[in-house]
Amino acid sequence: MMERKEKVVQELVKGIELLLQSHRVTVKQGRADLLGSHQVVLLDGGEKRETIETDGMIIATGSKSKVLPGISPDGERIITSDEALKVRKIPKEIVIIGGGYIGVEFATFFHGLGSKVTIIEILENILVGLEEELVRNLRRFFERDGIKVLTKSKVEEIHFDEKGLKLSVSTPDGIQTAIAEKVLSSVGRDPNLDLEFQKAGIEISSGGIRVNHRMATTASHIYAIGDVVGGTLLAHVAMEEGVVAAENLMGMNREMDGGPVPVCIFTYPEIASVGLTEREAKTKGSTRIGRFPFRSNPAAQISGGADGLVKVVADQEERVLGVHIIGHNASNLISIASSLIRQEMKTKEFSRLIQAHPTTSEALKEACLDVDGLAIHLPKPLRMGAKR
Amino acid sequence: MEFPENLLYSDTHEWVREEGGQVTIGLTDYAQSQLKDIIYVDLPEIGSEFQKGESVGVVESVKTVADIFSPITGKVIAKNLSLKNHPEFISIDPYGKGWIIEMSVKDREELKGLVSSKAYRETLSFVQRDSILLN
Numbered sequence A: 001m002m003e004r005k006e007k008v009v010q011e012l013v014k015g016i017e018l019l020l021q022s023h024r025v026t027v028k029q030g031r032a033d034l035l036g037s038h039q040v041v042l043l044d045g046g047e048k049r050e051t052i053e054t055d056g057m058i059i060a061t062g063s064k065s066k067v068l069p070g071i072s073p074d075g076e077r078i079i080t081s082d083e084a085l086k087v088r089k090i091p092k093e094i095v096i097i098g099g100g101y102i103g104v105e106f107a108t109f110f111h112g113l114g115s116k117v118t119i120i121e122i123l124e125n126i127l128v129g130l131e132e133e134l135v136r137n138l139r140r141f142f143e144r145d146g147i148k149v150l151t152k153s154k155v156e157e158i159h160f161d162e163k164g165l166k167l168s169v170s171t172p173d174g175i176q177t178a179i180a181e182k183v184l185s186s187v188g189r190d191p192n193l194d195l196e197f198q199k200a201g202i203e204i205s206s207g208g209i210r211v212n213h214r215m216a217t218t219a220s221h222i223y224a225i226g227d228v229v230g231g232t233l234l235a236h237v238a239m240e241e242g243v244v245a246a247e248n249l250m251g252m253n254r255e256m257d258g259g260p261v262p263v264c265i266f267t268y269p270e271i272a273s274v275g276l277t278e279r280e281a282k283t284k285g286s287t288r289i290g291r292f293p294f295r296s297n298p299a300a301q302i303s304g305g306a307d308g309l310v311k312v313v314a315d316q317e318e319r320v321l322g323v324h325i326i327g328h329n330a331s332n333l334i335s336i337a338s339s340l341i342r343q344e345m346k347t348k349e350f351s352r353l354i355q356a357h358p359t360t361s362e363a364l365k366e367a368c369l370d371v372d373g374l375a376i377h378l379p380k381p382l383r384m385g386a387k388r
Numbered sequence B: 001m002e003f004p005e006n007l008l009y010s011d012t013h014e015w016v017r018e019e020g021g022q023v024t025i026g027l028t029d030y031a032q033s034q035l036k037d038i039i040y041v042d043l044p045e046i047g048s049e050f051q052k053g054e055s056v057g058v059v060e061s062v063k064t065v066a067d068i069f070s071p072i073t074g075k076v077i078a079k080n081l082s083l084k085n086h087p088e089f090i091s092i093d094p095y096g097k098g099w100i101i102e103m104s105v106k107d108r109e110e111l112k113g114l115v116s117s118k119a120y121r122e123t124l125s126f127v128q129r130d131s132i133l134l135n
Helices: A001-021 A101-113 A132-145 A237-248 A278-284 A298-303 A332-340 A345-352 A360-368 B029-035 B109-111 B117-127
Strands: A031-036 A037-045 A049-053 A057-059 A063-065 A093-097 A116-120 A149-152 A152-160 A165-171 A174-180 A182-185 A189-191 A221-226 A263-265 A271-275 A286-295 A309-316 A320-327 B014-019 B022-027 B039-043 B057-062 B064-067 B074-079 B101-105
Touching: A063 B101, A093 A101, A093 A174, A101 A116, A101 A263, A116 A360, A132 A149, A132 A271, A132 A278, A132 A309, A132 B039, A165 A182, A174 B022, A221 A237, A237 A278, A263 A332, A271 A332, A271 B022, A278 A309, A286 A360, A286 B064, A298 A360, A309 A360, A320 A332, A320 A360, A320 B014, A332 A360, A345 A360, B022 B029, B101 B109
Parallel strands: A057 A221, A093 A116, A093 A182, A116 A149
Antiparallel strands: A031 A037, A037 A049, A063 A189, A152 A165, A165 A174, A263 A271, A271 A320, A286 A309, A309 A320, B014 B022, B022 B101, B039 B057, B057 B064, B074 B101
16 A cells, blocks of 8 residues: 555655656755855755855745654654654554644544554644534444544643553543554644744744735735644645745736635545635624535435535525535535635525536535525425524 | 323434423334334533534434434433433333433423324324334
């Protein structure tokens, strides 16, 4: 499995190298730092230093795993997502500290390989901020599949011995002990900010490098993109920021689009979400909700993954405000949902569009129909004039 | 189909049993019969507050997913934890072992907005005028 992963990664990286070559981009490897607002120094690790003069710059130094005090990763028994992607032997038990995107993804990954998985989250729930109905469903599937989730819980102490790790965890029900071969620390990421920014006149805020909507830093010819500017730490956001920065650097004028950003979590089953959650939508006015379970969707049934549902959050005029999916193919289905929100489309308009059969797009259409109680593949709605 | 006389009913098919400033809430026999085999019930946290008409939870059956609406305004003081492993209690015994939550009542006046067993039956015969479900 790891060999295949390496091969796929190598092929993708190789592809990017070829693209850079074809556009005649010179790639220099080494540790870089800022010397001034138009100067970068490149260090090769030895004596050699190369100074590069430049008219413009894009900084994309990314982020690194946060470390909790007292739980410092040794790369062997206490690991971060970096090492988790290189594990050669399946751990018998793994404790994952932090129930964010990365934590839950690795939970399903290791569970799928046969590890006994426990997630420990300090907050009241995992995936805080995500549509709560998706989280409740994921926790229900985790529980069914045997992935243990402890919330409002904290690792107080890790005891090392030859056999493995013994964790003492404070939970709302008192101190519990967990045995683990490995501990994965996934408690968030911090921007990589170890450059001499002041030399270039770049200001830093608490979240990362300060940038405007054009991705320009406080030094107007220097741009920064991706995790190092904070905000939404997602690859697809970083890619678009990169395009905006590059266009501006070349004299065009573009701002980041304020449109909806889909979030995909590659758990089993997948989660994908875009736009307002039901709770967020309610703060702006009354909402209408439509749901459609994948159990009633032929494509999901055929694939063998009939868990989960599509949930549509609309306003009183039936404009789509948010779409939240847990289930088969969620990450692909979400792109249609982004378009609906961007186009300010009403559920009725979308539900008149013919969707191919059998596909999971039919489930999105049915969830839109359900906003009006008109889903075709659901039993007659129970409610008569229920307030929502 | 049974609709006990000592209960009150909402137009969203919840039943309400009032006892000294608090109420027990469940789904009616009609609701469970329409949902068919119930496989999962999503219950609210104890202490959470709801307005009348807000969704307090979700019930999932083999064929659909439906909200459970709060028939009154108030705070959740208990929930039926046995539904977690036995969601079928709602189908088997909707007024007994299938109870869903207990709430404290904020405004007793709201209880007047709920209807009697007889009136609820009548709304059902309207909903189901072309059906043979009611006997």
